[in-house]
Structures are given as C-alpha cells and as structure tokens.
Amino acid sequence: MTFTIPIDNGDAVKNAEADSQRTLYPYVTGTSIVAIKYKDGVLMASDMGGSYGSTLRYKNIERMKAIGKHSLLGASGEISDFQEILRYLDELVLNDNMWDDGNSLGPKEVHNYLTRVMYNRRNKFNPLWNTLVLGGVKNGETYLGMVSMIGVSFEDNHVATGFGNHLARPILRDEWHADLSFEDGVKLLEKCMRVLLYRDRSAINKLQIAKITEEGVTVSQPYSLKTFWEFKAFHNPTAGAEGSW
Amino acid sequence: MFRNQYDTDVTTWSPTGRLFQVEYAMEAVKQGSAAVGLRSRSHVVLASVNKAQSELSSHQRKIFKVDDHIGVAIAGLTADGRVLSRYMRSESINHSFTYESPLPVGRLVVRLADKAQVCTQRSWKRPYGVGLLVGGLDESGAHLYYNCPSGNYFEYEAFAIGSRSQAAKTYLERRFESFKESSREDLIKDAILAIRETLQGETLKSSLCTVSVLGVDEPFHFLDQESIQKVIDTFEKVAEEEEDGGEAQAEADAPVEQGGAGDQDVAPMEM
Numbered sequence: 146m147t148f149t150i151p152i153d154n155g156d157a158v159k160n161a162e163a164d165s166q167r168t169l170y171p172y173v174t175g176t177s178i179v180a181i182k183y184k185d186g187v188l189m190a191s192d193m194g195g196s197y198g199s200t201l202r203y204k205n206i207e208r209m210k211a212i213g214k215h216s217l218l219g220a221s222g223e224i225s226d227f228q229e230i231l232r233y234l235d236e237l238v239l240n241d242n243m244w245d246d247g248n249s250l251g252p253k254e255v256h257n258y259l260t261r262v263m264y265n266r267r268n269k270f271n272p273l274w275n276t277l278v279l280g281g282v283k284n285g286e287t288y289l290g291m292v293s294m295i296g297v298s299f300e301d302n303h304v305a306t307g308f309g310n311h312l313a314r315p316i317l318r319d320e321w322h323a324d325l326s327f328e329d330g331v332k333l334l335e336k337c338m339r340v341l342l343y344r345d346r347s348a349i350n351k352l353q354i355a356k357i358t359e360e361g362v363t364v365s366q367p368y369s370l371k372t373f374w375e376f377k378a379f380h381n382p383t384a385g386a387e388g389s390w
Numbered sequence: 391m392f393r394n395q396y397d398t399d400v401t402t403w404s405p406t407g408r409l410f411q412v413e414y415a416m417e418a419v420k421q422g423s424a425a426v427g428l429r430s431r432s433h434v435v436l437a438s439v440n441k442a443q444s445e446l447s448s449h450q451r452k453i454f455k456v457d458d459h460i461g462v463a464i465a466g467l468t469a470d471g472r473v474l475s476r477y478m479r480s481e482s483i484n485h486s487f488t489y490e491s492p493l494p495v496g497r498l499v500v501r502l503a504d505k506a507q508v509c510t511q512r513s514w515k516r517p518y519g520v521g522l523l524v525g526g527l528d529e530s531g532a533h534l535y536y537n538c539p540s541g542n543y544f545e546y547e548a549f550a551i552g553s554r555s556q557a558a559k560t561y562l563e564r565r566f567e568s569f570k571e572s573s574r575e576d577l578i579k580d581a582i583l584a585i586r587e588t589l590q591g592e593t594l595k596s597s598l599c600t601v602s603v604l605g606v607d608e609p610f611h612f613l614d615q616e617s618i619q620k621v622i623d624t625f626e627k628v629a630e631e632e633e634d635g636g637e638a639q640a641e642a643d644a645p646v647e648q649g650g651a652g653d654q655d656v657a658p659m660e661m
Contacts, residue, residue, distance in 0.1 A: 248529045256492065258489055
C-alpha cells in the first residue's frame with residue numbers, strides 16, 4: 146500500500162526525503178488486544194508476539210503499559226509507532242505531574258488526547274499504524290475505549306482489536322455482563338485468547354493479562370494457555386477440500 | 391505615589407527595587423467599579439456594581455462566562471479585561487477539545503498570570519490594566535483567585551477589587567470563616583451585602599448590581615434581576631430597623647478611600 150501525496154514545490158530531492166519519512170506500511174506488528182470492564186475496573190489481555198510479516202520474530206514484546214496513575218494502554222499494529230505514542234504520553238504525564246496541583250489526567254482525558262493525535266496524523270497522511278485500547282479507573286468510574294489508526298474512537302464495555310474484533314467480541318457479546326468478578330473476567334478473557342490462539346496465525350501462546358483498578362495497574366507475568374489439538378477436525382483438516390494436500 | 395525618574399517604562403527598576411509602571415497599572419484596577427468574589431466548598435459567587443458612563447448609556451459588562459465551570463469578574467480597563475476573557479475562553483475550549491474534560495481553574499489562572507508577567511518584562515509592551523477575580527472548579531472543588539497586573543495571583547476565600555472595595559473587604563473579613571461551609575443562598579446573600587458596602591449609603595437596587603453563580607452541579611450563569619431583588623428584600627427591611635446602630639458602624643469601618651475621590655476621577659476607559 147502506498148500513500149503518495151503529490152507536492153510540487155519543484156524540489157524532487159526534498160520531496161523524496163519527506164516521503165520516506167511517512168508511514169507507508171507496518172513492519173513489526175502486534176496482533177489482537179482484548180479488554181473488558183469488570184467489577185473493580187478493567188482487565189486487558191494481549192500476547193507477547195511481534196510479527197515481521199509472516200515471521201513470528203519477537204516473542205517478548207509487552208504491548209500493554211500503564212499511563213500515569215489511572216490508565217492502561219494496550220496497542221496492536223506497528224510496534225515502533227506504539228513506542229512513539231508512549232513517548233508522547235510520557236511527556237503528557239510528566240507535564241501533568243509538574244503542575245503538582247492535585248489534578249491529574251484520567252483515562253477519559255488520555256483517550257481523547259490519543260484520539261486527537263491519531264486523527265491529526267491520519268489527516269497528514271502519516272498515520273501511527275496502531276489500534277489502541279485505553280482502560281482505566283478514576284474516582285470510582287471505570288472507563289474503556291478504543292482509537293483506531295484513522296482516528297475512529299469510541300467507548301464500550303468490552304473492546305478488541307484486529308482479529309479480536311471478529312473472534313473475541315461475539316463471545317463477549319454473549320457472555321459479558323456487568324460486575325464480573327476478577328476470576329470470571331480472567332476466565333472470559335482466556336476463552337477469547339484461546340480462540341485467537343487457535344485461529345489467528347500471528348498469535349503466540351505467551352500472554353499477559355493486565356488489570357487496572359482504583360489502586361493502580363498490575364501486569365501479570367507471561368504465561369501459556371492449555372490447548373488441545375486432538376480434535377477430529379484437526380487430524381485431516383483438508384479432507385473435504387479437493388486438490389489440497 | 392508621585393512622578394519620578396524611574397517610572398517612564400516598565401523595564402526600568404527604581405533604586406528601591408520597584409517597577410513603577412506595574413504599580414501604576416495596579417492603580418488602574420483600583421479606579422474601576424467594584425467587583426467581589428466569594429467561595430464555599432462547592433460554589434463560587436461573583437458580583438459587580440453596574441456603572442454606566444452616563445444616564446444615556448448602558449452599563450459596562452464586568453462579569454464574563456469563561457466556561458460552564460469558570461467565570462471571571464474584572465475591574466479596571468475593561469478593554470484589557472475583555473481581551474483577557476477571550477484568551478481564557480480560548481484556553482478553556484482548547485483544553486476541552488483535546489481532553490474532553492474541563493480545564494482545572496488553577497491551571498488557567500497560572501497561564502493568565504504568566505501572560506501578564508510577559509508584559510512586565512518587555513520594553514515594547516505595557517502591563518494589563520485590569521484585575522481579574524477568577525472563580526471556577528477543579529477536582530478539589532470550588533476556588534477563587536485574584537490575578538493582578540503584576541503577574542501575581544492569589545487564592546482567596548473571598549475578595550473585593552475596584553473603587554471602595556475596602557468597605558466590602560472589611561465586611562468579608564468579618565465573615566469569611568463561615569463561607570467554606572456556607573449554603574449557596576447564604577453565599578449569594580453575602581456577595582450582595584458586600585456589594586452594598588461599596589455603595590456607601592446609596593440604596594441597593596437589583597439594577598445596580600450583577601450577580602453570577604457557579605457550582606459543582608451548577609454551570610455558570612447570571613442571576614436575573616428578580617432573584618437579586620428578592621435577596622435584597624430579605625435584608626433591606628432588617629437594615630431599616632438597624633439603621634441607627636448599623637449605619638454608624640459602617641461609616642466608621644470605611645476608611646479614607648484609596649483610588650481617588652470617586653466618580654469624577656474615573657477615566658472614561660475605566661469602569
């Protein structure tokens with residue numbers, strides 16, 4: 146995919162340089178993020194894989210990070226752009242802390258700031274190639290929202306990015322309910338992540354679950370899900386397809 | 391304060407460490423008509439005296455809404471006040487747009503103060519000739535600040551600025567300890583009473599003052615003339631009974647005025 150904007154200032158060299166600075170396609174990407182609101186806050190799950198095209202090149206990438214005191218950010222898509230976003234947010238949180246006045250940025254503010262950033266970059270044809278999930282708790286209010294690389298932004302009780310939209314959200318629509326306990330929330334997320342593991346080829350079996358409550362953020366140690374490959378359908382998967390091997 | 395050789399521009403210090411141009415700017419605030427502000431834990435009331443240039447003209451607007459949760463009352467050069475109000479509205483709405491969240495008033499006040507400071511340190515500028523009483527909300531509740539032309543700002547429980555504000559300040563000093571826990575209605579009443587002090591005997595009518603309220607669950611708005619008159623009616627009658635004791639005390643309290651002999655010294659651009 147190429148996005149070229151015709152600029153005719155007569156300077157081919159400068160234009161070429163400027164063009165090479167814009168994001169044209171992603172290189173190292175993370176796959177789905179799945180997140181749900183539960184009784185005490187938000188639970189978010191992601192695997193630790195960074196794909197380089199179809200190669201699963203990096204297997205220790207943390208795609209969820211705490212932002213300030215009240216927010217948790219998860220990202221899928223280009224990893225270097227996620228790191229850039231973390232730098233923006235670092236500066237934002239730093240300036241907020243420097244005021245030292247008892248006011249602090251909550252998840253709603255961070256989500257809206259990110260929406261502005263993503264949308265503005267999209268307008269300049271130089272997107273940050275990510276879909277971001279922002280969850281948090283402030284003053285007892287739980288918040289969960291999402292921003293895409295083109296600046297589409299919304300809040301919901303459960304969100305997912307990438308393949309998660311297609312595989313995880315139907316499960317969540319059926320089984321999510323308000324005031325899930327921590328254990329039930331984790332079980333639900335693991336159910337979604339297991340389906341993604343079976344069906345998303347860029348997923349790896351090494352995931353983390355992060356939780357954010359009024360007290361703060363905890364990101365779990367990486368762990369693996371139990372999988373079962375002895376289903377009859379997996380034994381001879383191409384049995385019905387003529388011409389396959 | 392008299393003319394001296396160090397007062398020509400704002401970038402000249404006096405040997406005693408004063409910037410006279412800044413101090414002269416603060417004098418301009420004292421010439422304007424009075425404005426008072428009070429706050430409780432959850433509400434801020436701003437009130438001002440309606441001064442008209444002449445009988446033919448309408449009165450100057452001295453209280454401005456900056457946002458649903460911030461209001462400002464000014465005294466001094468109203469043109470400067472109008473420009474600064476526009477700046478405050480702009481800052482507030484830009485913050486709301488980016489963060490979908492109200493700008494904490496404490497942060498707005500610092501930006502305003504920094505803007506005023508710039509004018510005290512440039513040879514091609516002059517200080518703003520207006521004092522601002524900024525009332526607003528942030529996460530910790532209701533706050534009242536006073537921004538002065540020097541670039542300083544202070545937080546107050548209650549304050550009054552402009553001509554004859556000393557009388558209002560005296561009244562407020564007597565009662566400020568109760569404001570924190572005051573009800574909204576009592577706060578409004580105290581504001582109007584403070585305004586009355588600045589009128590020095592002139593009968594208080596609702597047409598003479600403007601009152602505005604904002605609170606934790608109440609967006610900034612002005613009180614209409616009827617509501618103000620109702621509040622005035624509750625104490626004007628009591629005041630008539632107390633006339634002998636009360637009035638004598640009020641006159642003893644109001645010292646010789648800073649800021650001129652009254653109306654005839656007010657320059658046309660100051661209100």
